[in-house]
Amino acid sequence: MKFISNFLKRPLEIRRMKVFKPKEFTNSTSLFTLATISTSYWDLAEEFRKQALDQMNPTNGSIYSVYVFPAIIFYCSALEALINENLALLENQTSDNELRSEITQVKTSNVAFRAITPKLRRSHELFNHTGQAALEEDILQNYAALAELRNAIVHYCPEYVDILHWPERLKQAFQRSGVDPLAADWTITFRSGTVLEWARETTKSLIERFLPLVKIDHNHFFGN
Numbered sequence: 001m002k003f004i005s006n007f008l009k010r011p012l013e014i015r016r017m018k019v020f021k022p023k024e025f026t027n028s029t030s031l032f033t034l035a036t037i038s039t040s041y042w043d044l045a046e047e048f049r050k051q052a053l054d055q056m057n058p059t060n061g062s063i064y065s066v067y068v069f070p071a072i073i074f075y076c077s078a079l080e081a082l083i084n085e086n087l088a089l090l091e092n093q094t095s096d097n098e099l100r101s102e103i104t105q106v107k108t109s110n111v112a113f114r115a116i117t118p119k120l121r122r123s124h125e126l127f128n129h130t131g132q133a134a135l136e137e138d139i140l141q142n143y144a145a146l147a148e149l150r151n152a153i154v155h156y157c158p159e160y161v162d163i164l165h166w167p168e169r170l171k172q173a174f175q176r177s178g179v180d181p182l183a184a185d186w187t188i189t190f191r192s193g194t195v196l197e198w199a200r201e202t203t204k205s206l207i208e209r210f211l212p213l214v215k216i217d218h219n220h221f222f223g224n
Helices: 002-009 036-053 068-093 096-106 116-125 137-152 168-177 192-208 218-222
Strands: none
Touching: 002 168, 036 068, 036 137, 036 218, 068 137, 068 192, 096 116, 096 137, 096 168, 116 218, 137 168, 137 192, 168 192, 192 218
16 A cells, blocks of 8 residues: 555656657657557457468368467457557546556556456446446456467467377366367367357457447447
8 A cells, every 4th residue: 555655646747658759750749649459459350360261161171270379369459459448548537546546557457457357347347337237257257268378379388298288277268169179289279260259259249348338339340
C-alpha cells in the first residue's frame, strides 16, 4: 500500500508510459490520441486461417498447416489488443487516482493481473455499465488454455526427449479443443484444423462480449 500511495503522489506526466517523438514530427501535431490495431490483428488472423484451410484442403494431401500457429497468435492478439486499447481510453478518462492505478495494472498485466483470467474478468467489470452478465468461468478457462498454447508457440523451448510426452500446460488446450492427437511432437497436432477453429471460436466469442461494452460495432470490427 505504501508503494501505491507514493506512486499516486507522483505527477501524472511521470506516471505515464515513457515515450519519444521522432525528430521528423517536431513541428507536427495529431488529431488522434490513440492508435488502434485490434481489428488489423483480427484481419491478419482471418487471412492466416484462409491460408491454413487452403493448405489443409484434401486435394493438397495435408492434415495440418504451418499457418495455424500465426493465426492463433493473431486471434489472441486481436482480443488482448481490443481490451488494452479500451483500458487506455478508460485510464485517460478516469479522475479517480486509485481506480486509474488499478486500470494501469490491468492494462499492463501487473500485480494481481499477471494471469489472463483475472485480467479478462476485471476488464469486463470495468467496461460493464449496461448490466451485462459476468463472463462465465468456462469461457475464461477456454481462453486461458488457448493463451497457454499461444505462449508455448511464441516462447517455444523444447524440454522433452520423448516426443509423445507433451508440456503439461498444454493439457487443457488439448482437452478443450477436442483435437485428435497424432503420434508426433505436439507442434504437429496443434497445427490442425480442429485447433484452428477452436481458437477462432474462443476469441470471437469473447470479443463479441466486449464489443457492446466499449461501443464498437460488430460489423465494423469483424469486417462483415
